[in-house]
Amino acid sequence: xDQVTQSPEALRLQEGESSSLNCSYTVSGLRGLFWYRQxxxxxxxxxxxxxxxxxxxxxxxxxxxxxxxxxxxxxxxPKPEDSATYLCAVQGPRNNDMRFGAGTRLTVKP
Amino acid sequence: DADVTQxxxxxxxxxxxxxxxxxxxxxGHDRMYWYRQxxxxxxxxxYYSFxxxxxxxxxxxxxxxxxxxxxxxxxxxxxxAIPNQTALYFCATSxxxxxxxxxTQYFGPGTRLTVL
Numbered sequence: 001x002d003q004v005t006q007s008p009e010a011l012r013l014q015e016g017e018s019s020s021l022n023c024s025y026t027v028s029g030l031r032g033l034f035w036y037r038q039x040x041x042x043x044x045x046x047x048x049x050x051x052x053x054x055x056x057x058x059x060x061x062x063x064x065x066x067x068x069x070x071x072x073x074x075x076x077x078p079k080p081e082d083s084a085t086y087l088c089a090v091q092g093p094r095n096n097d098m099r100f101g102a103g104t105r106l107t108v109k110p
Numbered sequence: 111d112a113d114v115t116q117x118x119x120x121x122x123x124x125x126x127x128x129x130x131x132x133x134x135x136x137x138g139h140d141r142m143y144w145y146r147q148x149x150x151x152x153x154x155x156x157y158y159s160f161x162x163x164x165x166x167x168x169x170x171x172x173x174x175x176x177x178x179x180x181x182x183x184x185x186x187x188x189x190x191a192i193p194n195q196t197a198l199y200f201c202a203t204s205x206x207x208x209x210x211x212x213x214t215q216y217f218g219p220g221t222r223l224t225v226l
Binding site: 004034036041042045046049087089101 | 220
């Protein structure tokens, strides 16, 4: 069965303290791995799609990387406005195959 | 204006009541989805629709039904609500494009449903 596990569940950083969030997955025939940001009381906001091992994408202070078993979301010099829950999802070969992790709740203190 | 809207945003109802959650989109996407989100469990797929005549069950469809009234509208119904259906409900849309490759899903703001 396809599985997505995100770690840690929660992460507290000081402003400027870089770190990484992990998304480990098992899926047969990965079509894509997605990262979303979710603020309290809002829907998930799309950040990145990664398609194959070795691929990297960047947006402002965020950089997502992908291997055959896991993805990392690196946050460089975070700011308080980066505080949110970050969700990872994988899509397998079937149309209803989007599987989400439980998320990492990131808090950045000024 | 938001591309994906959901109504109501909050709803409190009683056990046994029938309720409907509505989703509208202006993105022009053919594919629409309903998810529920529970603390610690992540988003789980309830139903999805790839066009107006296509309805498919997701991972957790029991106790739910859907209606795709138009390309832009997809409704979720709880025929007889029960307390363990208390959750956040999200609608999403996607468009695989001409390649049919993996398609990014875009989410609405959510409906917080409480069943007493």
